[in-house]
Amino acid sequence: MSEVNIREKLQAILNEATEKIQAADALEKLNEVRVNFLGKKGQLTAVLKGMKDVAPEDRPKVGQLVNEAREKLEGLMEESKSRMEKLLLEKKLAEEVIDVTLPAKKADVGHRHPNTIALEEVERIFIGMGYEVVEGPEVEYQDYNFTKLNIPEGHPARDEQDTFFIDDKICLRSQTSPVQARTMEKGKLPIRMIAPGRVFRSDEVDATHSPSFHQIEGLVIDKHITFADLKGTLEEFARELFGPETKTKFRPHHFPFTEPSAEVDVSCFKCGGKGCRFCKGSGWIEILGCGMVHPHVLEMCGIDPEEYTGFAFGVGLERIALLKYEIDDMRLLYENDYRFLKQF
Numbered sequence: 001m002s003e004v005n006i007r008e009k010l011q012a013i014l015n016e017a018t019e020k021i022q023a024a025d026a027l028e029k030l031n032e033v034r035v036n037f038l039g040k041k042g043q044l045t046a047v048l049k050g051m052k053d054v055a056p057e058d059r060p061k062v063g064q065l066v067n068e069a070r071e072k073l074e075g076l077m078e079e080s081k082s083r084m085e086k087l088l089l090e091k092k093l094a095e096e097v098i099d100v101t102l103p104a105k106k107a108d109v110g111h112r113h114p115n116t117i118a119l120e121e122v123e124r125i126f127i128g129m130g131y132e133v134v135e136g137p138e139v140e141y142q143d144y145n146f147t148k149l150n151i152p153e154g155h156p157a158r159d160e161q162d163t164f165f166i167d168d169k170i171c172l173r174s175q176t177s178p179v180q181a182r183t184m185e186k187g188k189l190p191i192r193m194i195a196p197g198r199v200f201r202s203d204e205v206d207a208t209h210s211p212s213f214h215q216i217e218g219l220v221i222d223k224h225i226t227f228a229d230l231k232g233t234l235e236e237f238a239r240e241l242f243g244p245e246t247k248t249k250f251r252p253h254h255f256p257f258t259e260p261s262a263e264v265d266v267s268c269f270k271c272g273g274k275g276c277r278f279c280k281g282s283g284w285i286e287i288l289g290c291g292m293v294h295p296h297v298l299e300m301c302g303i304d305p306e307e308y309t310g311f312a313f314g315v316g317l318e319r320i321a322l323l324k325y326e327i328d329d330m331r332l333l334y335e336n337d338y339r340f341l342k343q344f
């Protein structure tokens with residue numbers, strides 16, 4: 001084939017390809033053109049393959065012509081492609097118009113529950129005094145819930161804390177006190193811990209009772225711990241929680257796992273102790289139970305009561321939340337009505 005023939009052939013190919021590129025109205029069609037003209041079996045490639053029929057002296061010139069044609073086609077296709085992409089984008093933008101004047105959907109952010117706020121406050125106070133926060137299981141061996149706390153089988157205190165029994169060994173814990181035994185048994189001394197968590201009792205629901213509520217247990221075991229440490233700690237706790245003017249009163253009481261035991265009242269933070277509706281006229285509000293850990297409990301948990309002593313306490317979390325936020329019905333804490341919750 002002569003150079004002139006090839007020139008003509010290339011022009012014909014170029015014309016045809018240009019027409020097809022101009023007619024292409026989608027990226028896929030453009031790709032077809034690429035395959036048909038520039039692909040392995042494409043028309044332009046075929047010209048290159050026919051080079052062997054070209055006179056050797058014409059070959060460089062012909063090679064150059066083919067390359068020029070290829071570049072031209074590629075340029076045209078590139079132009080066409082960017083034109084198409086631009087159109088596509090414009091179309092998409094036009095379709096997806098956002099009306100910024102529409103009222104926005106309000107994202108309602110949740111709110112911490114008063115129980116959680118109160119718990120975090122209690123945790124903050126005790127962490128500040130060097131306590132660790134630990135947890136124990138809600139489904140508990142009766143051994144831990146009762147026996148290791150000096151409440152043997154048949155002891156009347158088991159009835160007082162009637163709970164939900166899974167079988168004759170396992171129950172839903174009626175108090176967080178079993179975490180005391182679990183922590184002592186680990187054998188790491190000294191101990192300074194609080195253990196918050198859910199507890200269960202077969203109580204009817206009313207303004208001050210629920211079959212499921214929360215307690216925060218506290219336990220300190222070390223050498224030379226005395227009742228004075230217990231008093232000082234809980235007095236400080238009460239002042240931090242209810243205000244610096246808060247007075248504390250320790251009333252003798254009985255718990256099987258502490259000896260001596262006490263219940264603690266705080267001066268009414270509403271009336272300052274004069275007596276009001278809040279403290280039912282007495283000027284005092286009961287907040288917790290406490291005592292020196294019974295030597296028998298220490299022994300059962302592997303601690304030598306001759307060497308170590310300690311104190312424990314148990315606080316009702318709901319009670320703290322109700323007092324602190326002046327809520328007069330415990331049921332409000334469980335209904336999860338956002339209008340109620342968001343006040344705190």
Ligand code: DAH
Binds near residue numbers: 176313314
């Ligand atoms: N576990 C007791 C209850 O649920 C509360 C309690 C009293 C816990 C005295 C203690 C304590 O650690 O020393 O009624």
